[in-house]
Each structure stands twice: as C-alpha cells, then as structure tokens.
Amino acid sequence: MKRKDIVTGILVLLLIASISGFLLAQTFRVAKPRIEKQMKIEEEKLNREIFPEGNDFRADNFKGIKCTSVYDGQDAFIGRIFNLTAPGYGGNILVKAGIDSESRITGIRILEHKETPGLGSRITEASFLDQFRNRDSSTLFLKKDSPRGNIDAITGATISSRAVTDSVRKLQEQINDTDGETP
Amino acid sequence: MNRIFKPESFLKGVWQENPIFFLMLGLCPLLAVSSSLRDAIGMGAAFIFVLTGSNMTVSFIRKLVPEHVRIPVFIIVIATFVTVTDYSLAAFSPQLHKSLGVYLPLMVVNCILLGRAEAFASKNNVINSAFDGLGMGIGFTLAISIIAIIRETLGQGTLMGINVLGKDYVPFLIMIMPPGAFLVIGFLMALKNNIGGKKKC
Amino acid sequence: MLNELNIGYIFLSAFIVNNIVMIKFLGLCSFVGISTNMKSSIGMGIAVVFVTVMACGISWAVYNYLLIPFHLEYLRTVTFILTIASFVQFEEIIIRKKAPALYKAFGIYLPLITTNCVILASAFLGIDYKFNFLQNIIFAIGVSSGYCLAIILFASMREKLDTAPLPESFRGIPIAFIMTGLVSLVFLGFKGLFKL
Numbered sequence: 001m002k003r004k005d006i007v008t009g010i011l012v013l014l015l016i017a018s019i020s021g022f023l024l025a026q027t028f029r030v031a032k033p034r035i036e037k038q039m040k041i042e043e044e045k046l047n048r049e050i051f052p053e054g055n056d057f058r059a060d061n062f063k064g065i066k067c068t069s070v071y072d073g074q075d076a077f078i079g080r081i082f083n084l085t086a087p088g089y090g091g092n093i094l095v096k097a098g099i100d101s102e103s104r105i106t107g108i109r110i111l112e113h114k115e116t117p118g119l120g121s122r123i124t125e126a127s128f129l130d131q132f133r134n135r136d137s138s139t140l141f142l143k144k145d146s147p148r149g150n151i152d153a154i155t156g157a158t159i160s161s162r163a164v165t166d167s168v169r170k171l172q173e174q175i176n177d178t179d180g181e182t183p
Numbered sequence: 184m185n186r187i188f189k190p191e192s193f194l195k196g197v198w199q200e201n202p203i204f205f206l207m208l209g210l211c212p213l214l215a216v217s218s219s220l221r222d223a224i225g226m227g228a229a230f231i232f233v234l235t236g237s238n239m240t241v242s243f244i245r246k247l248v249p250e251h252v253r254i255p256v257f258i259i260v261i262a263t264f265v266t267v268t269d270y271s272l273a274a275f276s277p278q279l280h281k282s283l284g285v286y287l288p289l290m291v292v293n294c295i296l297l298g299r300a301e302a303f304a305s306k307n308n309v310i311n312s313a314f315d316g317l318g319m320g321i322g323f324t325l326a327i328s329i330i331a332i333i334r335e336t337l338g339q340g341t342l343m344g345i346n347v348l349g350k351d352y353v354p355f356l357i358m359i360m361p362p363g364a365f366l367v368i369g370f371l372m373a374l375k376n377n378i379g380g381k382k383k384c
Numbered sequence: 385m386l387n388e389l390n391i392g393y394i395f396l397s398a399f400i401v402n403n404i405v406m407i408k409f410l411g412l413c414s415f416v417g418i419s420t421n422m423k424s425s426i427g428m429g430i431a432v433v434f435v436t437v438m439a440c441g442i443s444w445a446v447y448n449y450l451l452i453p454f455h456l457e458y459l460r461t462v463t464f465i466l467t468i469a470s471f472v473q474f475e476e477i478i479i480r481k482k483a484p485a486l487y488k489a490f491g492i493y494l495p496l497i498t499t500n501c502v503i504l505a506s507a508f509l510g511i512d513y514k515f516n517f518l519q520n521i522i523f524a525i526g527v528s529s530g531y532c533l534a535i536i537l538f539a540s541m542r543e544k545l546d547t548a549p550l551p552e553s554f555r556g557i558p559i560a561f562i563m564t565g566l567v568s569l570v571f572l573g574f575k576g577l578f579k580l
Contacts, residue, residue, distance in 0.1 A: 005249060005251065008249050009249050009251055009252040010252075012247065012248055012249060012252055012256065013252050013255060013256060013259075016244075016248075016256050016259050016260070017259055017462075020259050020260070020262070020263040020462060021459065021462075023263055023267070024263060024266055024267070024458050024459060024462070025458070027266070027267045027270050027271070027458070028270060028458035030274075031270040031271060031273065031274040034274035034275070035270070035273050035274045035277070038273075038274065038277050039277070042277065089575070089576045090575055090576060116356075116360070116575065117218065117338075117356070117359045117360055118338065118339065118354055118356040118359055118360075119356065159576070208413060209413070210409075210412040210413055210416070211409050211410050211411070211412050211413070211501050214409040214412065215408065215409040215410075254469075255466065255469060255470075258465055258466065258469060259462060259466070262461045262462040262465050262466075263462065265461055266458060266459075266460075266461045266462065269461070270458065285505060285508050285509060285512065288460075288461045288504075288508060289410070289501050289504060289505055289508070291461055291465050291504065292465065292498075292499045292500070292501045292504050293501075294413050294499055297499060357569070360572060361406065361407050361408075361409065361568045361571075361572065362565040362566070362568040362569040362572060363565070364409065364565075365561050365562065365564040365565030365568055366561070366562055366565035368561050369558045369559065369560075369561030369562035369563075369564075369565060370558070370562070372557055372558040372561060373551075373553040373554045373558035373559075374553070376552070376553040376554075376555075376558065377553040
C-alpha cells in the first residue's frame with residue numbers, strides 16, 4: 001500500500017466519522033428533551049393510575065427510602081408512592097405501589113419484569129393487581145401462604161405472585177420498624 | 184446497468200432473494216422480537232428505514248471511498264442510521280423502544296445491512312440501491328410478521344393484542360417462549376423447501 | 385443492587401440460564417453457518433470467547449472513562465462497533481506475529497467475528513446492567529462460553545443428523561432449527577435457578 005493511499009484512507013474515514021458524529025449529536029439534541037418529556041408524561045400517568053385522588057406528586061425521601069409524596073387538590077398530604085424491587089422467578093420485578101396515610105394500598109403497577117411469558121407475566125394484568133386495592137399493606141399475604149391471606153396467586157406463577165405481595169408487605173414492615181413517627 | 188431504475192432490484196428482495204428464507208441472514212432480531220405482531224411490525228419498519236437509508240448513503244458515497252477503508256466506512260454509516268432510529272423511537276414511541284430493547288442497537292451487526300451495502304449498494308446507483316433496501320426490508324418485515332402471526336395466535340390467542348381465538352382457547356405457551364421461535368422457523372423453512380423446490384441459496 | 389451480585393451467579397446466569405443462543409437468540413448466523421463441523425465449531429467458539437472478553441473490557445473502559453465524562457453516550461453504538469472491529473484486526477495481526485500456531489488454529493475465524501452479535505450484545509448488556517469492571521468481565525466470559533457451549537453441542541448433533549433418515553424438506557437447516565428449539569426447551573428449564 002502506498003503512503004498516499006493510507007493518507008486518503010485516513011482522511012475519508014475521519015470525514016465520514018465526523019459527519020456521523022455531527023449528525024448524531026444533532027439527533028441527540030433534538031431527541032433528548034422529547035425523551036425526557038415522554039418519560040415525565042409516562043410517570044405522571046402512572047402516578048395518577050396508582051393514586052387517582054392525587055393531584056400533585058413530589059419527589060421525596062421518607063425514612064431513608066426514596067419515594068413520591070402525593071398531595072390532593074387542597075395541597076394536603078394524602079400518601080406516598082414507592083418503587084420496590086421484588087425478587088421474582090426470572091429476575092427482579094420492579095413494582096410501583098401507592099400507600100395512603102392510613103397505610104392502605106391505593107394502587108399498584110408492575111414497571112418491569114423478566115417473568116415467564118404467559119405465566120408469571122400475568123402479574124401485570126388488572127385481575128391480579130386490583131386485588132391489592134384498599135387493603136392494609138401490612139396484612140398482604142397470598143391465600144396459600146397464610147390462613148389470613150387475601151390475595152389469589154396466579155395459576156402456575158406462585159413465585160411471581162408471592163414476590164409482588166411480599167415486597168409490598170415488607171416495605172410496610174420496614175417503615176413501621178424504623179420508628180413510630182407518624183407520616 | 185444502463186437503465187437508472189430496474190424493478191427487479193425491488194422485487195427480488197421480497198421473495199426470490201428474501202433475506203430470511205433464502206439467504207439465511209439477519210436471524211437474531213427475527214426470532215427475538217417475533218413473539219407479538221406489534222413488535223414485529225415495529226422492528227420491520229425500523230429495519231426498512233435503516234436499510235434503505237444506509238443503502239442510499241453507501242451508494243451515494245461509493246465513488247469517494249477508497250477500497251481498503253470501505254468496510255469501516257459502511258459500518259459507521261450503518262451505526263449512524265441505527266442510532267438515529269434508536270433515539271427517534273425512544274422519543275416518539277417509548278413503548279415500542281422498550282419492547283425491542285437491546286435488539287434495536289444490535290441491528291448494527293445484522294448481516295443483511297452490511298451484506299447489502301457490500302454486495303449491492305457499493306456497485307449500483309442511488310435509486311436502485313434505495314429500492315433494493317426497500318425490497319429487502321419488506322421481505323424481512325414479511326418474514327418476521329409471518330412468524331409473529333403464528334407465534335402470537337398460538338401462544339396467546341391474540342393478534343395485535345386483540346383476542347382472535349375466543350375466550351376458551353388455552354394458549355400454547357411454548358410458542359411465545361424462545362423454543363417456539365426456533366420450532367416455527369424450522370417448520371417454515373421446511374415448508375419453503377417443500378413448495379419452493381430445492382433451490383440452492 | 386447489582387453490586388451485591390455474586391460473580392458466580394453472574395457467570396452461571398449468563399452461561400446457562402440466559403444462554404445467548406438458546407434464550408436470547410443472538411449469534412444465530414454464525415451458529416447456523418458454522419455448527420456443521422465439529423472442528424471449526426471449536427475454533428470459532430474459542431475465538432469468540434477470546435475476542436468477547438477483551439472487547440468487552442475495552443468497550444466498558446471506553447464507555448465509562450471516555451463517553452460518560454464527556455456526555456457522549458449517543459456515540460455508544462458507533463464507538464463500540466468500531467472498537468470491536470479495530471480490536472479484531474489488531475488481534476489478528478498480533479496473533480499472526482506472536483503465535484503462528486494459534487493463528488493457524490483459529491485465525492481464519494477472526495475476520496468473521498466482527499459481525500458476530502454475541503460480542504456487541506455482551507458489551508451492550510454489560511453496560512445496561514450497570515456492572516463494575518470485574519462483573520463485566522465475568523459476564524463476558526459467561527456469555528461467550530455459553531455461545532461456545534451451544535455451538536459445540538450443535539456441531540456434535542448435526543454431524544449425527546447427516547446420516548439420519550429425514551424427509552427431504554427437513555434436511556439441513558430446518559431440522560437444525562427444530563432441534564435448537566428442543567434444546568432451548570431444556571435451557572428454559574434452568575430459568576429461576578440464577579437470577580440477573
């Protein structure tokens with residue numbers, strides 16, 4: 001290979017790489033605010049589904065746990081939304097749960113999971129998640145785990161159902177344990 | 184080679200040289216995102232865009248690029264288109280972006296893209312290359328959609344999320360899990376061999 | 385949270401439970417193309433392990449020490465593929481000079497490796513899972529040995545298949561896929577053992 005060939009090769013590569021870099025930077029500049037906006041809208045929508053009475057959602061920190069504090073139309077505090085991690089069957093399940101000031105569940109959603117499609121993945125369905133609504137978060141158990149259980153596990157997906165149920169109860173226990181301070 | 188546009192450059196990708204069934208290229212996204220028709224069409228659309236775009240660009244710059252650096256240049260062009268698609272999807276359709284996951288940026292190493300750039304776009308004019316990309320992309324989308332239709336109806340009893348097999352249908356779950364993808368493509372290939380005769384690919 | 389993950393868990397999860405070929409569908413092109421022959425499968429497998437581990441280490445460092453500090457995350461795809469491509473070239477030259485015997489054994493597979501999605505995928509996933517450097521390397525070893533396992537397993541099966549009485553239409557690739565499906569079913573049985 002002649003020296004001239006090497007130089008032109010490097011120049012062409014450099015040129016193409018810088019054009020590509022420039023284009024990508026522009027795309028990123030345009031796309032980034034939109035992506036952030038979309039994420040915000042998504043988050044807001046989710047918060048409203050979990051906490052239908054809520055009006056204002058503010059990032060907060062409660063006893064060392066990151067959460068979102070929820071306020072109603074009169075700016076009065078009515079509860080909190082927590083992000084939980086539950087060890088499921090195929091990996092961690094990310095759960096978002098709303099708990100009002102009397103420690104009742106206002107709503108619960110699954111953000112992410114790696115459960116088996118068609119079995120464990122049914123934890124995202126309303127028929128499972130609606131069972132949680134209005135129950136005291138410290139008394140959540142699967143019916144097959146405890147005589148005072150109140151949640152029906154999904155057929156063929158006990159581990160996934162248990163992970164979600166237990167993670168919410170354990171959160172409440174953790175909150176109760178830290179101290180008796182009223183929220 | 185004299186005519187500016189040759190219709191066969193478009194048509195061959197759809198069936199005769201269908202990238203999936205005849206050339207056996209680009210199998211990874213094909214199996215990974217074919218468990219639901221919605222994802223499959225999304226992937227197909229992204230793929231058509233990237234392939235047409237990279238084919239046109241490669242063809243446009245083909246005379247400028249010296250022989251010995253052409254592969255890295257093609258890779259940069261493809262990676263740029265893939266990243267642009269990645270960000271646009273994240274901005275306009277976050278749901279789809281999430282379900283395509285890592286398979287979207289992995290399009291960079293999809294053999295169809297580099298293969299078409301090298302085998303077709305670097306030797307043909309911009310218009311023909313665009314149609315070649317379009318044809319190949321549509322061929323890919325067709326293949327992925329066929330697999331997704333089979334897997335989603337059998338595995339979940341739904342199509343595009345709408346129930347089609349009735350409430351009493353007990354889903355054949357294995358179809359939406361990884362083994363189902365391999366089984367479906369295996370049987371489809373056998374079927375293709377059967378009806379298409381023993382064509383050498 | 386992932387920092388607490390035991391490296392043994394990471395390895396087994398990447399190696400078997402989330403096997404890159406059987407469960408994640410990656411590396412299929414070379415998988416189908418090469419697994420017809422035992423000897424070339426072993427060569428390709430070893431070459432992939434070698435390149436994946438090195439390339440993942442380098443791209444992890446590039447991402448965390450170059451792209452993040454300068455806010456250039458959007459160049460991830462371009463830089464990774466270029467890193468891998470140039471690393472493969474570089475490696476080919478080094479091996480040819482320093483270890484001709486090794487080069488004879490798997491040198492011809494090296495150029496093919498650039499477009500093997502296993503490498504890029506394991507670089508991407510290592511970043512997505514927010515691994516630290518050691519975890520990332522272990523993960524890369526797990527992923528690539530998983531590929532190695534799958535490809536060698538298949539080579540031995542396909543050598544037997546050549547003599548099996550099969551309907552004409554199923555010969556070759558179709559039956560290979562159907563068998564992959566059955567083996568993938570076995571791998572699915574490991575799900576839930578090790579989580580990631």
